[in-house]
Amino acid sequence: MRPAALTWRRHALAYVLIVVLPMVGGLALLLLNARPVARSAEASGMHGDLIGVLLVTVPIVLAIAHLCGAVVHRVGQPRVIGEMIGGVLLGPSVLGVISPGVQHALFPLEIMPIINAMAQVGVIFFMFGIGLELNAPGLRNNGVAAVVIGHAALAVPFVCGILLGLFLPASYQPQGAGRLPYLFFLGLAMSVSALPVLAAILRQRRLVNSPAGILGIAAAAIGDATVWCLLVVLMVFTGRGDSATVLRTAALTILFAVVMLAVVRPALRRGLARAERCERDHYLLQVVLTLFVLLCALAGEQIGVHPIIGAFVAGVVMPRSSGIVHDFLQRTEGLTLWVLLPLFFASVGLLTDFGALRDGTALLFCGLVLAVAVSSKFAGAMLGARLMGRSRGESVALGVMLNCRGLTELVMLNIGQSLGLIGDTLFSILVVTTVVTTMAAGPLLGLLYSPAPAEPDLGDSPHNPTDTSASGPGALPASASRRSSG
Structure with a gap:
């Protein structure tokens, strides 16, 4: 015990002499030579508060989002x-009604640009x-x-949406x-x-x-790709400049x-294939892809x-079969799905005020928009499927699948809001439509298809949708097939 105690005391003394005393002396010198800094106390406090x-x-946002998700x-x-x-x-529709002070304290105006x-x-x-998923084998x-089905499920609701806009207030x-x-x-x-x-x-x-x-996945991919191309056309011609700027x-x-598809895509395919043949760490390539x-x-x-x-476009040109890309x-899914996208949901929630829908007229138009959105998408998908010779049961299932709007619709609405193309009330109505149609897709498919054991919980990752490792493809019940094919 005595040698051990002696060793401990020696180590403690060495630590005091080498670490503690120099640190104390350094702090004393800092205090003696401190000078007031020409900086606004208010600005400093604001920075610290933010x-x-x-x-x-x-x-809090992450906890609430993932708790609700679970x-x-x-x-x-x-x-x-x-x-x-x-x-x-977390937005004004719920927390803002229950406790406006807490809602404002959590989401002050100064912090919103950071969250956004x-x-x-x-x-x-x-x-x-999403762009990466468009290389799915189902497309080929x-x-x-x-x-045909993807464009029919796009064209019919597109025309109906324009007609609906003529009758909205x-x-x-x-x-x-x-x-x-x-x-x-x-x-x-x-x-x-x-998708x-x-x-x-x-x-x-x-x-x-x-x-x-x-x-359904292939048609959704075709439809989404076309929608994003049309969105580019809209954004070019939204009047954010003169004719020369638009051109x-x-x-x-x-x-x-053209450059991305004709030049960058082949270069990526060759470069990544060459890199995969080399037995070495691909850390730097991950940085380059980021x-x-x-x-x-x-x-x-x-x-x-x-x-x-x-x-x-970066996702579209990326070789999907590359292990490095996978x-x-x-690596990026973790940060995106667990941290960044929940913040996006919070920003959308803060823009969604269901208080505007308490009015009877607004509720009536909300029901009208929901009915038109569901019926037009369903009709377009079903008509396209029947035109391609699919059975009635499969056509109905495709109509249900393509009615799922989800996160992609929220991204679209967020862009429309930022461009000043839709107001707060219509934004809230379309968010309601998104939630209802997405929630209805799973149960309706459950009614159409025979029950099957659930897949292992993969975290509902929005990527890699065409994973063909799952076995036991679902099929329409025999009775439903007979009824629907007549």
Whole structure:
């Protein structure tokens, strides 16, 4: 014991002499030579307060979003639905009514630009994943049918959305928004299908490999790609400049797409294939891919469209079969799905005020928009499927699948809000439509298809929807098939 105690004392003395005394002396010198800094105390306090509020707000947003996601997942819904609801709960519709002071303290105006910036980074990587999914084998194996069904499920609600806009109150069109862009955007908003959420629902119900499931994912991919292309057209012609600016933006957009598809895509395929043959760490390549996505988003912004369009194109040109790309997607999904996208849901929830829907007239129009959105999408998908010779039962299932709007619709609505094309009341109505149609997809598919064991919980990742490792594709019950094929 005595040698051990002696050793301990020697170590303690050495620590005091080498660490403690120099630190105390350094602090004393700092205090003796301290000078007042020419800095506003108010500004310093504001900076500290913002950091403090951010460190409180972000964990609360993440906790509420993921808690709601876990709850709805228990009842067979995708986690995205719960996260959407969590964002609404934190907004003026719920928390703002129960405790306006708490809601304002958690989300002061000064902190919203920070949250929105973080959320937009999440949306950028989300859209990269959406673009990557468009390389799915289902697009090649169901090319003609996917194009016809996907475009029919887009064209019918697009036209119905424009007609609906003609009958909505004039107050729903924001001041300064042109009539044509307003109607065009409303048609697009009615046409969206959520490919990632649909894939999660099909995987959860073991329908990814069913004929309707494969065709539904392919049709949703075709429809979504077309919607984003039309959105680019809308953003070019929203009147954000003179005719020369519009022509410049259109020309640069086309040039960007051509260069990415004709030059960058083959270069990526060759470069990544060569890198995979080398037995070494691909850490630097992961960094390069991150920079590539962000630079493509920057290109979309500089061209004059939107950063997510650049990220979407980056996903389209990326070789989907590359193991390096798969690893990159796995690494970015964690931060995107667990941190950044819940912040996006919170930002959408803060823009959603259901208080505007308490009025009887607003509720009536909300029901009208929901009815038109559901019926037009269902009719378009079913008519397209029947035209391609699909059975009535499979056509009905495709109508249900493509009615799922989910996160993709929220991204679209967020863009429309930022462009000043839709007002607060119509924004809230379309959020309600998004939540209802997405929640209805799973139960309705459960009624159409025979029950199957649930897939293992993969976290409802919105990416990799065409994972064909699942076995046991779902099929229509025999009785339903007989009824529907007559």
